[in-house]
Amino acid sequence: MKNNQALAEFNILNIEKVTQRFGGVTALNELSFSVRQGQIASVIGPNGAGKTTLFNCITGLYRPDSGSMFFGDSQINLNRMQPYEIAACDISRTFQTIRLFKNMTALENVMVGAHSKLRSGMFGCLVQPRWTRVEEKRMEQRAHRLLNFFCLDGKANELAHNLAYGHQRKLEIARALASDPKLLLLDEPAAGMNPKEKEELLGYLTAIRDRGVTLVLIEHDMKVVMPISDHIVVLDYGKKIAEGKPKEIQCNKTVIEAYLGKPCE
Amino acid sequence: MKFQKFIPWLVIAAAFLFPFFDKNAYHIDVLVTAGIFILLALGLQVIVGYAGILNLGFAAFFAFGAYTYAIVNIHFHVPFWGGVAVSAIATAVFGMLLAFPALRLSGDYLAIVTLGAGEITRIVLNNLDQVTGGPNGLLGIDHPRLPMVNYDFSVHSQPYYFLILIFILAVIFFLRRLETSRLGRAWRALREDELAASAMGINLAWAKLTAFGIGGFIAGIAGCIFAAKQGTISPDSFDFTVSVMVLAMVVLGGIGSIYGAVLGALVLTILPECLRDFTSYRMLIFGVAMVVMMLFRPSGIWSSVRFRAQPLRANK
Numbered sequence: 112m113k114n115n116q117a118l119a120e121f122n123i124l125n126i127e128k129v130t131q132r133f134g135g136v137t138a139l140n141e142l143s144f145s146v147r148q149g150q151i152a153s154v155i156g157p158n159g160a161g162k163t164t165l166f167n168c169i170t171g172l173y174r175p176d177s178g179s180m181f182f183g184d185s186q187i188n189l190n191r192m193q194p195y196e197i198a199a200c201d202i203s204r205t206f207q208t209i210r211l212f213k214n215m216t217a218l219e220n221v222m223v224g225a226h227s228k229l230r231s232g233m234f235g236c237l238v239q240p241r242w243t244r245v246e247e248k249r250m251e252q253r254a255h256r257l258l259n260f261f262c263l264d265g266k267a268n269e270l271a272h273n274l275a276y277g278h279q280r281k282l283e284i285a286r287a288l289a290s291d292p293k294l295l296l297l298d299e300p301a302a303g304m305n306p307k308e309k310e311e312l313l314g315y316l317t318a319i320r321d322r323g324v325t326l327v328l329i330e331h332d333m334k335v336v337m338p339i340s341d342h343i344v345v346l347d348y349g350k351k352i353a354e355g356k357p358k359e360i361q362c363n364k365t366v367i368e369a370y371l372g373k374p375c376e
Numbered sequence: 377m378k379f380q381k382f383i384p385w386l387v388i389a390a391a392f393l394f395p396f397f398d399k400n401a402y403h404i405d406v407l408v409t410a411g412i413f414i415l416l417a418l419g420l421q422v423i424v425g426y427a428g429i430l431n432l433g434f435a436a437f438f439a440f441g442a443y444t445y446a447i448v449n450i451h452f453h454v455p456f457w458g459g460v461a462v463s464a465i466a467t468a469v470f471g472m473l474l475a476f477p478a479l480r481l482s483g484d485y486l487a488i489v490t491l492g493a494g495e496i497t498r499i500v501l502n503n504l505d506q507v508t509g510g511p512n513g514l515l516g517i518d519h520p521r522l523p524m525v526n527y528d529f530s531v532h533s534q535p536y537y538f539l540i541l542i543f544i545l546a547v548i549f550f551l552r553r554l555e556t557s558r559l560g561r562a563w564r565a566l567r568e569d570e571l572a573a574s575a576m577g578i579n580l581a582w583a584k585l586t587a588f589g590i591g592g593f594i595a596g597i598a599g600c601i602f603a604a605k606q607g608t609i610s611p612d613s614f615d616f617t618v619s620v621m622v623l624a625m626v627v628l629g630g631i632g633s634i635y636g637a638v639l640g641a642l643v644l645t646i647l648p649e650c651l652r653d654f655t656s657y658r659m660l661i662f663g664v665a666m667v668v669m670m671l672f673r674p675s676g677i678w679s680s681v682r683f684r685a686q687p688l689r690a691n692k
Contacts, residue, residue, distance in 0.1 A: 170575055198577030206575075212568035215561070223565045227577030229558045233586050236557035237550055247557070290577060 123148040123294055123325050124169070125186065129178030131164055131349075138164040140349040141178070146294070146342070151316065151326045153336045155360075156346035157369060162329040163207055165346070166296050170204050171197040183293065199227040203292035205283040207299045207329070213272035217263060217282050220271050221254040224289030257285045261315065277308045281315070288319065295319065297328040301335045313339055337361070345369070391541055395534050404533040408605065410645035411540035412598050416618075417625040417637035418547050419594030424623065425632040426560065427587035428567025429478060430487040433494020434622050436474070437592050439501060439614035441467040441599020446514040446609055447507065456520035456529075456604050463600035464593045471592025472585050479581050482570060494619050501611040513610025520604050529604070536605050543601065544638070547594055551634050554590070563587055564632070628669060630676025639677050 124146040131139040138161045146152045154162050167173045169180060171194040180189040182200060189197055203224070212220050229250060231243040258264045261281040266274060274282060280300060287295055300316075301309050309332065316339055320326055330336045336343065337357045345353040345360060347369040353360055360366055395404055416438055423431045444466045445459040454462060477489045501508045508514065519529040520539065529535040554560045562583045565573040574580050603609050621644060629640020647665065651658045673679070 172571065172575070193579070194574040195577050195579045198575060204575055206572065210569050210572040212565050212572065214568060215564055219561055219564075223561050223573070223578070224576050226558065226562060226565075231558050233559060233590075236554055236559040239553055239557070243557075286576070 121148045121184070122146065123183060124327070125181040126165075126169075127179045127181070129165075129168060129175045129180060131161075131168055131173055131175045138349050139168065139175070142346070142349065142351055143178075144344050144351060144354060146325060146327055148325055149320065149323060150341040151320050151328065151339050152342045152344065153340040154327065154329050154344050154346060155331070155333075155336060156352075159348075160346040161349040162346055163298055164349075166204060166298055166327075166329065169197075169296060170194055170202060195227070198290065201290065201293040202296065203287040203290050203294070204296040205287050205298055205300060207302065209276075209279050209283055211271040211279055211283055211286070214270060216268050216270055217258060217274065217285075218251070218254055218267040220282060220286050221257055221289045222250060224286035225250050225254065225291075227290050254289060257288055258282075260318075261285050277304055280304065280308075280312075284315065284319075288324070292324060294325045294327065297326060297330075299329055299331065301330055301332050309335055388545065392538070395537055401533055404537050406646060406649050408533050408536045408540060410642050411537065411544060412602050413622065413625060413641040413645050414544055414638050415540070415547060415594055415598035415601070416622045417629065417641040418544070418551060418634065419591040419598065420622050420626050421632070421634065421637040422551070422554075422563075422594070423587050423591040424626050425637070426555075426563035426567065427584060428563075429584065429587065430483075430490070431591075432487050432491040432616075432619055432623065433474075433497070434490075434591075434595065435614045435616065435618035436494040436497035437467055437471055437595035438599045438602070438618060438622075439497055439611070440470045440592075441596035442603040442609050442614070443501065443508060443514070443599075444596065445600040445603045446517045449518050449603075450514060450516065453518075455523075456518065456600070459604070460597055460600045464596035467596025467599065468589040468593040471588040471595075474592075475585050475588035478584050478588065491616075491619075494616065498611050498614055498616075501614070508611075511611060513608060513612075515608045517603050517607050517609070519607060531607070536601070540601060543597055547597070548634055548638075555634070559583070559586060567632075624666065628666065628676060630678040633676065633678045636676045636678035643677070 122145040126145070127143050128141045129139050129143070130137065130141055142161070142165065154165060156162055164173065168175045169189065171189065171192050175190065181187065182189055182202060187200055189200075212223060215223070229246055231246065235243045255264060255267065258267055261284065263278060263282060263285065266278060271279065271282060280303070284297065284300065301312055304312060313335060316326060316328070328336075340357050343355065343357055343360045344351060345363075345366050352365045352369055353363045355363070398404070416434065419437065420431060420434050423429050441463040444463040445456075448454040448462050449459055474490070474493050478486050481489060502511055504510070519531070521528045529539070562573070562578045565576065565578060566580060566583045570580060573583075602613075625640035625644050626637055627640070628644065629638070630636025648658060648662050651661050654661055669677070
C-alpha cells in the first residue's frame with residue numbers, strides 16, 4: 112500500500128512550456144502540465160483547442176517549436192525522438208478517427224501493436240530460428256488474451272474494416288495495449304459510441320488503470336470524463352485555462368466561459 | 377481437407393515433370409521467360425504488394441542484376457553460382473540506395489521518383505560504353521555449368537527451366553515465412569497506414585529499406601539468370617515496358633499475394649504467345665483481356681485478402 116502511494120507521487124509525464132505553431136496559428140502556447148503515474152488524466156477543451164496537437168507532439172508526429180517533454184522514471188526527453196522510438200519507450204496511443212490497419216485481421220492488428228516488443232529482425236524473420244517462433248507464438252497468445260479482454264476474441268480473424276464501429280474502437284485500444292505501455296494516450300475513445308458502449312468503455316478504462324497503466328484521454332463527453340478522471344486539464348486556443356479535480360473544473364468560471372461564452376452584461 | 381494439403385505438392389511435382397512430357401522446345405522456352413518474370417513479380421510483390429510502395433522502375437533492378445553478373449563474369453570470370461550471390465546482394469544494396477529518396481516521399485511522388493530512377497539506369501547503361509558496352513550491350517557471358525559433372529547449360533531451355541523452378545520455390549519458401557513474420561506485418565501495416573504504423577513503433581525507414589532490399593535481391597537473381605541464359609544483354613531488354621509488365625502481373629495476379637504474382641506472371645507471358653495466330657490484333661486482344669479481367673476481379677486473380685482470412689482460423 113505504501114509502495115502504491117509512493118508511485119502515485121511520481122509524475123510519469125512532464126510537459127514543460129510546449130509551443131507548437133502552424134504558420135500563423137499557435138496550436139499550443141507554452142503549455143505545461145504533469146501526469147501522475149497510475150492516474151487517469153483528461154484533456155478537455157472546445158474544438159480546435161489543441162488537444163490532438165498535444166498528443167501528436169508527445170508521440171513525435173510533430174516537433175514542438177519550443178519546450179520540452181519528459182517521460183518515465185528516468186525522465187527521458189521526448190523532444191528529438193522519432194515516433195517509433197517513442198513507442199519503444201512504452202508510450203502508446205489511439206487516434207481520433209480510427210486508424211486501424213483495415214485489410215489486416217483483428218489479431219494481426221494487435222500483433223503489429225506489439226511490434227516494438229518483438230526482437231526478430233530481417234534475418235530472424237527469414238531464417239526463423241527457434242527463439243523467433245517461440246516469441247511469435249507467445250505474442251500471438253498474448254494478442255488473443257487482449258482480444259478476449261475486450262470481448263473480441265470471436266473476431267480475431269475478421270478483417271478490421273469488417274468490424275462494427277464499436278468493435279473497431281475497442282480494437283484500437285487493444286492494439287495500443289499490445290506493446291504493454293506505461294502511458295496510454297486515448298484520443299476521443301468514446302466518439303460515436305452509444306450510451307451502453309460508453310458505459311462499457313468506462314469499465315475498460317478503469318480496468319486498464321488498475322493494471323498500472325497511466326491514461327491520458329481527450330474526450331468531449333463529460334459523462335465519460337467526470338466519473339473516471341483523477342485530474343483534468345482544460346485547454347482553450349492552445350493555452351491551459353484550468354487544471355484540477357473534476358469537481359473543481361465543473362464549477363470553474365473560465366471553463367464555463369470557454370465552452371458557453373461570457374454572459375451578456 | 378486432407379486432400380487440399382497435397383495440392384501444393386502436386387503442383388510442384390507437375391511443374392518438375394512437365395518438361396518430360398512436353399518436349400516442345402518453344403513451350404519450355406516460353407516457360408523459362410515466364411519463370412524469370414515470376415521471380416521479378418515476386419520481387420515487386422514485396423515492394424508494391426506488401427509494403428505498398430508503387431515502384432514504376434523495377435526494370436532498373438532487373439538490369440542491375442543482369443549487368444552485375446555480366447561484368448563480374450566477363451572481367452573476373454566469376455562462375456554463375458558465385459555470380460548469382462554477387463548479383464543478388466549487389467542489387468539488394470542498389471535497391472536500398474534507391475529507397476533513400478523513398479524515406480522522405482510517399483504515394484504518387486515516390487512513384488515518379490522510381491520511374492525516374494528506372495529511366496536513369498537505362499540511360500546510364502546506354503552511355504557508359506567502357507563498362508556496359510553502350511547500346512551494343514555485353515557479349516559472351518558464360519552460361520551456368522555444373523562443376524562436379526562438368527555439364528554446361530548452354531543454349532537449351534530445359535536446364536534453365538529446372539534452375540528457375542528451384543529458385544522460384546526457394547523464393548516462395550522464404551516469402552511465405554516473411555509474410556507472417558514481424559517484418560511482414562510491419563510492411564502491411566506500412567501499406568495500410570503509415571502514420572499509425574509509426575505510432576505502433578515501426579521504424580518506417582527500416583521497413584522501406586528492407587522491402588527495397590529484399591525486392592532487389594530477388595530481382596538480382598532474376599537478372600543474373602536472364603543474363604546467363606541469353607549470353608548477351610543490352611539496355612533494350614530493360615526498358616519501361618518491362619517495369620509496367622511486371623507491375624501489371626502483380627496487380628492482375630493479386631496485390632499482396634505470392635501465388636497471385638506467380639499466376640499473373642504466367643498469364644501475362646503465356647497469353648500473348650497463345651495469341652500469336654491473331655498477328656497484328658495480338659496486343660489489342662491482350663489489352664482487352666486485361667481490362668475485362670480487372671473489371672471482373674478488381675482485387676486480382678488470387679486475391680490475398682480471401683486467402684488470408686481462412687488459414688489462421690484453423691490454428692485455434
